Amino acid sequence: xxxxxxxARDLVKTYENGRTRALDGVTLEIxxxxxxxxxxxxxxxxxxxxxxxxxxxxxxxxELYVAGEDLMRSPGDLAHFxxxxxxxxxxxxxxxxxxxALENVLIPTLGASPPSPLLKRxxxxxxxxxxxxxxxxxxxxxxxxxxxGLGDKAHRRPPELSGGERQRVAVARAxxxxxxxxxxxxxxxxxxxxxxKHVLKLLKELQTERxxxxxxxxxxxxxxxxxxxxxxxxDGRVTTPLCGR
Amino acid sequence: MSFLGLILKNLWRHxxxxxxxxxxxxxxxATIIALGAIADGMEQNLIATLxxxxxxxxxxxxxxxxxxxxxxxEARLYEIARWPEVGxxxxxxxxxxxxxxxxxxxxxxxxxxxxxxxxxxxxxxxxFSKNAEDEVLLGKIAANTLAxxxxxxxxxxxxxxxxxxxxxTGNLLEDGGALLPLRALQGLKNRPSELTVILxxxxxxxxxxxxxARVEREYEGSLIPxxxxxxxxxxxxxxxxxxxxxxxxxxxxxxxxxxxxMNTMIMSVFERTREIGILRAVGWRRVRVLALIMxxxxxxxxxxxxxxxxxxxxxxxxxxxLPQVRxxxxxxxAPDLFAQAxxxxxxxxxxxxxxxxxxxxxxxxQEALRYE
Numbered sequence: 001x002x003x004x005x006x007x008a009r010d011l012v013k014t015y016e017n018g019r020t021r022a023l024d025g026v027t028l029e030i031x032x033x034x035x036x037x038x039x040x041x042x043x044x045x046x047x048x049x050x051x052x053x054x055x056x057x058x059x060x061x062x063e064l065y066v067a068g069e070d071l072m073r074s075p076g077d078l079a080h081f082x083x084x085x086x087x088x089x090x091x092x093x094x095x096x097x098x099x100x101a102l103e104n105v106l107i108p109t110l111g112a113s114p115p116s117p118l119l120k121r122x123x124x125x126x127x128x129x130x131x132x133x134x135x136x137x138x139x140x141x142x143x144x145x146x147x148x149g150l151g152d153k154a155h156r157r158p159p160e161l162s163g164g165e166r167q168r169v170a171v172a173r174a175x176x177x178x179x180x181x182x183x184x185x186x187x188x189x190x191x192x193x194x195x196x197k198h199v200l201k202l203l204k205e206l207q208t209e210r211x212x213x214x215x216x217x218x219x220x221x222x223x224x225x226x227x228x229x230x231x232x233x234x235d236g237r238v239t240t241p242l243c244g245r
Numbered sequence: 246m247s248f249l250g251l252i253l254k255n256l257w258r259h260x261x262x263x264x265x266x267x268x269x270x271x272x273x274x275a276t277i278i279a280l281g282a283i284a285d286g287m288e289q290n291l292i293a294t295l296x297x298x299x300x301x302x303x304x305x306x307x308x309x310x311x312x313x314x315x316x317x318x319e320a321r322l323y324e325i326a327r328w329p330e331v332g333x334x335x336x337x338x339x340x341x342x343x344x345x346x347x348x349x350x351x352x353x354x355x356x357x358x359x360x361x362x363x364x365x366x367x368x369x370x371x372x373f374s375k376n377a378e379d380e381v382l383l384g385k386i387a388a389n390t391l392a393x394x395x396x397x398x399x400x401x402x403x404x405x406x407x408x409x410x411x412x413x414t415g416n417l418l419e420d421g422g423a424l425l426p427l428r429a430l431q432g433l434k435n436r437p438s439e440l441t442v443i444l445x446x447x448x449x450x451x452x453x454x455x456x457x458a459r460v461e462r463e464y465e466g467s468l469i470p471x472x473x474x475x476x477x478x479x480x481x482x483x484x485x486x487x488x489x490x491x492x493x494x495x496x497x498x499x500x501x502x503x504x505x506x507m508n509t510m511i512m513s514v515f516e517r518t519r520e521i522g523i524l525r526a527v528g529w530r531r532v533r534v535l536a537l538i539m540x541x542x543x544x545x546x547x548x549x550x551x552x553x554x555x556x557x558x559x560x561x562x563x564x565x566x567l568p569q570v571r572x573x574x575x576x577x578x579a580p581d582l583f584a585q586a587x588x589x590x591x592x593x594x595x596x597x598x599x600x601x602x603x604x605x606x607x608x609x610x611q612e613a614l615r616y617e
């Protein structure tokens with residue numbers, strides 16, 4: 001069990017009071033440190049599967065173990081699980097436009113720990129007024145921004161960054177809490193092919209460097225090919241992979 | 246970046262909307278501060294007026310609706326003055342009279358021998374004669390405002406009086422008013438043999454408390470001995486009404502400000518649905534999202550408290566500069582007034598933020614991320 005970071009058995013997820021069957025008995029296993037692409041056409045159920053693995057939603061039935069947590073039986077909304085174990089990268093980067101790149105990377109750390117002592121360091125007026133979660137988080141966020149090649153743009157806000165740069169900020173944000181697993185939902189869907197190559201290369205490098213498990217959802221066979229293994233979903237079921245191989 | 250920094254940054258993002266919400270609450274807070282300070286000032290002056298000078302305590306009518314409407318039969322004065330433990334007892338009638346340009350001029354009818362007990366110091370001229378019917382002493386502030394000096398004439402309630410002197414007591418209301426012979430004011434106001442208060446000085450060797458207790462015992466239900474401001478407050482409904490009015494304004498401010506804040510915060514939560522979804526997706530717990538929105542709402546209240554306090558303070562100061570009320574109003578800025586304003590402003594933030602914060606904390610991350 002410890003060798004597998006994701007174990008799903010006969011997962012079922014329906015919407016609209018059961019009228020739409022998004023997942024129809026999905027069974028799969030993903031090893032720790034593996035780079036897996038979940039491939040399939042639009043509406044096949046791949047994003048639903050990713051949401052279940054990331055504890056953004058719960059399956060109707062089946063069994064789902066992620067990073068040692070039984071997600072079927074865990075009570076509550078599992079925010080603590082997402083904060084500690086999972087990093088998300090979305091297709092539309094989903095950065096907060098009013099915050100700088102550095103602050104966007106720090107956002108998950110503000111949710112993971114209790115608030116910092118207020119007004120500890122009333123520095124640069126008017127913002128930020130406090131120290132945040134301490135220099136360690138700050139240093140880690142800066143280090144990640146350096147690593148994704150945006151060290152010099154830490155204080156730029158998303159509207160001042162290109163699409164590729166925004167997605168690299170999102171990659172840094174996904175890694176700031178040292179997650180065991182990174183879930184990327186069409187992370188290059190909105191990028192041109194050159195930028196797409198850069199982002200995929202970066203993701204693969206970071207996955208190897210940090211030993212995290214990377215699960216990437218895509219409908220694009222070229223993107224799926226960059227993964228160690230491809231799981232294909234069609235009509236809510238795992239089928240023989242045609243996508244990447 | 247800190248949690249507090251994020252809260253302030255979110256408010257700064259929509260600064261016009263935040264400013265409007267702050268303006269709404271701060272106007273309520275300003276009203277509370279200005280009204281409260283003016284009411285406190287009037288109350289303190291009035292109480293000081295009725296227990297001024299060297300008297301050990303005052304006696305007023307029990308349960309009178311207003312302190313200036315206290316009615317004590319003059320006969321009680323003579324009874325109490327005969328008590329062996331009482332060194333001196335003098336009566337005073339307090340009434341508002343119309344003066345040129347001021348229909349609410351404070352006048353006190355008093356015997357000349359009561360000046361010492363009443364703490365009256367003559368600055369110019371002479372005291373009025375005991376039975377004079379047309380002599381008046383003006384307070385220092387009143388003489389200045391009306392530009393009158395001894396020897397001049399003044400019309401009080403359509404009757405002509407001669408100014409014979411100028412006095413000072415150190416009390417704003419008294420110094421902004423006038424002293425008349427007791428009989429003259431009783432006649433002018435058609436209140437013969439009637440007093441507002443009796444000022445009592447107790448002989449050495451006797452306990453003030455014991456004399457007060459005797460007043461209470463012998464005139465139970467009709468007269469009441471008063472010494473502290475609290476005793477005045479307890480006995481006179483008018484002061485309680487001022488307080489109740491102030492609290493009513495506070496309540497209105499709470500409701501109106503609360504609706505304003507709620508509107509601002511609901512708009513903000515609605516616009517940030519996707520953003521809140523991101524926060525939830527990256528591991529923010531419901532309670533943290535709740536704290537963020539409540540924090541923004543409370544910050545609006547706190548900022549409004551500061552702005553409103555400044556506006557209220559300035560407003561009350563501006564009112565004192567009006568010639569019509571100069572000498573009548575001297576705002577008192579008690580710490581508990583500021584505490585009340587701060588609590589109300591934070592209460593507005595709290596009440597206004599509760600529902601939006603609840604809504605925000607219950608946004609489903611998965612659905613919010615699909616939100617356009």
